[in-house]
Structures are given as C-alpha cells and as structure tokens.
Amino acid sequence: MLLQKSHQPNRGRPPELEEDDLVRGIVYHVLQSSGILSEHVLQLTGKGMFDGSLSERRQAMGQDPWTKMLKVACAVRADPKIHPHAFYKGMRLLGVDGTTCNIANTPQVKGCAQKTNTRKGKSAFYRISVAALYELGIHNPIGVRIGIQKESEMELAREVIVDIPAGCILLGDRYYGVGKYVAGLSALESHPAFIVRVRNGLKPKHQRWLRDGSRMVKVWDPEVKEYFLLREIRAKVRRAGSKLWTSVRLWTVLRDTTEYPTKELVELYAHDGSKKHPSRK
DSSP: OOOOOOSOOOSSSOOOOOHHHHHHHHHHHHHOSSOOHHHHHHHHHSOOOOHHHHHHHHHHHOSHHHHHHHHHHOOOOOOTTTOGGGEETTEEEEEEEEEEEEEOOOHHHHTTOBOOEETTEEOSSEEEEEEEEEETTTTEEEEEEEOTTOOOHHHHHHHHGGGOOSSEEEEEOGGGOSHHHHHHHHTOTTOOEEEEEOOTTOOOEEEEEOTTSOEEEEEEETTTTEEEEEEEEEEEEOOTTOOOOEEEEEEESOOOTTTSOHHHHHHHHHSOSSSOOTTOO
C-alpha cells in the first residue's frame, strides 16, 4: 500500500533512508509502468534522494536481503479443500522450470552474466538464468534460484529442489529427465515422488516387466557412480484438440502398479495443472 506522508523532505543533506524503506521503494518502482526510482521512493516514504545515491545504496545492500525476502514470500499455499486439482492422492503437485532474463549492460553485470548465442550471433543484452519450483494448479512459486554467477538452468534447478517439502510429487519435462537430476531428487530428505519425461537417447538397464506394461530399469548416477532403480513408462499423448500423438518415456519412483496405474500417471503428467485429473483423492 502506498504510504501517505504529509511532510515535505528537508532541504540540504538528504534524510536518512532506512533499508526497509529502500526495499519497499524498489519494489514499488518495479511495479509501476512509468517514472524513476527517486520519484517513487519520495511518493512512498516522503524522503527525497537522488537516483545516483539510491543506486549506490541498492548496490551496497548486496543480494542477501532479496534472498531472505524470496524465502519468506515463496511458500506453499494450495489447500486440498479449495484447490483439489493441485493434489494427486494426497500429494501436492509441483513443477520445475527455468528461463532467462534480460538485464542492463552495466559494468557490474558484465562481471557476473553473459550473452547467449543466437542464430545471428550474440544477443544484444546480458542474460541471467532463473529456476523456479512452483505449485501446479495455482501457479504459486515455492522456491526460486537466480544465477548471479553465470550458473546454468540445470545448476539452479538442482539447487531449488531442496525447497521441496514432504508429501509432494514433482512433474518435470525432458530437460530434467537425466540420471544426475533424478538421483538428486531421490536423495532429498523430503523424499518427493516424481514423474519426469526422459531425454531421447538414454538407455537404462532393463530389469523386469511389470504387469501393466511398464518396467523397472536401472539408471546410472554419474556423480556417485552407482545405479538406482526406477519405473519406466512408455506411452503416447496428445494435446486437447490436436490430432497428433507424441511418444513419451517417463521415469518415476511410484512403483506400485495397483496404487499408481500407468494410465493415471500418464494422464497426470499430461494435464496442465489447472483442470481435473484422474484419481485426485
């Protein structure tokens, strides 16, 4: 909420600006469609400072306050009574995804970011990677990692999974369908279930067929140099309204074919998180 201030800033030396006022001013500034930071800080706090001074204060803060705010803001919010489509058999549905963001070409940015390659050469802007963990159904973020040291999406995605609480099931696309990523999921203390689409070309060791047509396979973990067991499902899916079928291969830790039938898991992976899905009780 915009704070109402009746007094005018004093002339001469700029008044002291508390860190929380600076943070609120920056957030308020980002949410506006026009205007400069100093104007918005003045509106919000009644304290006038030059943009250069505000920039110096912002840089001196570092990343710690923003990291702390993200941890407070990113929390689970889906309620099984209000958002039943955000759960599957009592497990909270989560997704993980990454993106890149354009940032200004400042000297500070050039030291911690890089330009991505395009078909026409280097991109015009420096970019940073971001990975987010979020609740499906309500699209609420519960964990975010920002690559301030040129980290890749995979590095950030492997860090953000530590924010997965107990009682969740994670759905991931082919980018995450590799041994080292699913091994990291299996090693978490929260023991999340997961269904990830497997990258093409990966060849796990076949162990045995299950009665519903899925199979148990051994997947190689390149970090600990060991195999671990997963259930592999192969199926064909298509988008609503489309006539084209796509072959998918999924890995999951949900091994009980009676409790977690292949058809249900394939439909669960294919649904968009905003509609009803099978057996959500």
